[in-house]
Amino acid sequence: MAKRPPIGNRIRELREQHGNMSQAALAEAIGVTRQTVIAIEQGRYSPSLESAFRISRVFGVGLEDVFSWLEPPGN
Amino acid sequence: MSFREKTAWSMGAILILAGIWYFQRVVGLSEALGETAAPNIRFVIGYIVLVVLASIFINILIASASGKEAEAPADERERAILDKAGHWSGYVLAVGAVAGLWHFSWMNDGNLMFHIIFGALMASQIAEYAFQIFLFRRGV
Numbered sequence: 001m002a003k004r005p006p007i008g009n010r011i012r013e014l015r016e017q018h019g020n021m022s023q024a025a026l027a028e029a030i031g032v033t034r035q036t037v038i039a040i041e042q043g044r045y046s047p048s049l050e051s052a053f054r055i056s057r058v059f060g061v062g063l064e065d066v067f068s069w070l071e072p073p074g075n
Numbered sequence: 076m077s078f079r080e081k082t083a084w085s086m087g088a089i090l091i092l093a094g095i096w097y098f099q100r101v102v103g104l105s106e107a108l109g110e111t112a113a114p115n116i117r118f119v120i121g122y123i124v125l126v127v128l129a130s131i132f133i134n135i136l137i138a139s140a141s142g143k144e145a146e147a148p149a150d151e152r153e154r155a156i157l158d159k160a161g162h163w164s165g166y167v168l169a170v171g172a173v174a175g176l177w178h179f180s181w182m183n184d185g186n187l188m189f190h191i192i193f194g195a196l197m198a199s200q201i202a203e204y205a206f207q208i209f210l211f212r213r214g215v
Contacts, residue, residue, distance in 0.1 A: 004214070032150040035077040035211070039152060044214030048151050 005046040006070040012041050014059045014066065030054040078141040079153055080211045085133045087204035089126060094197045097122040101190060111186040119193070156210040164203035171195015 015021040023041070027034045030051055039045035040055075047055065056066045076084075097118055104112040138145035149157060175191035178184065 033077055033144065033147070033153065035080075036150050036152040039214060045152050051151060 004043050006072060007046050008043065008068045008070045009040065009066055010068075011037070011055065011066060014061070018059060026055070026058060029058045077153075077211065078137065078144040079149065079157075080208060081137050081141070082134060083204040083207040083211070085137060086130060087201055087208070089129045089133060090197060090201045090204070093122050093125045093129070094194075094201070096125060097197075098190075098194070111184055111190065113186050114189045114193075152215060155215045156207055159210060159215060160203050160206035163206045164199045167202040168195050168199035171198060 011026070015023070015026060023037045024034045027037045030037075031054070032047075032051060036045065036047075040047050040051075052063055052067060056063045059066065100118050100121075101112055101115070104115065172192055172195055175188045175195065178191060179188040
């Protein structure tokens, strides 16, 4: 299985806060497929910097309010 | 399932079935001759026509069922998957080509070399779609 990137995100939470925005609506807003939004939400894919900025702009928050670096245990 | 994953499944199936069709004829002819059959251009053209017609038909069906998604270009994740799968499938082709050359150096059978390399070409195409499905499901 592909190694998961050590990046967490609050996309699901932010979608719910924004009137239960659907994954499809977010996907359309940032110009990717719904499957890519699902993969980002589940931590199976790290978006490009451009897409990360697009996501944060859709929610009107900063990049670090959406994404966070997950420190591996012991570091 | 995304449009591109559906396409990968259908193309993989088409290539496997067309490959079976092709090699059934090559093996049948070789058994009848009692030696490795020479490359037969009719079989090769038959394989290509079969793959092209089946893929056009299946892709029209999938595209008509997928709506807007079929018209959209690949996004960044899909492009990464397509690139990686294409890169990995190149190794399958390389291994097959080396195997064909190795057989030729030992057995001096050019016909067998052709079939091994043509088979490797088919296998690498099938592997490309298999890698795409794997990456679509497991992450890139």
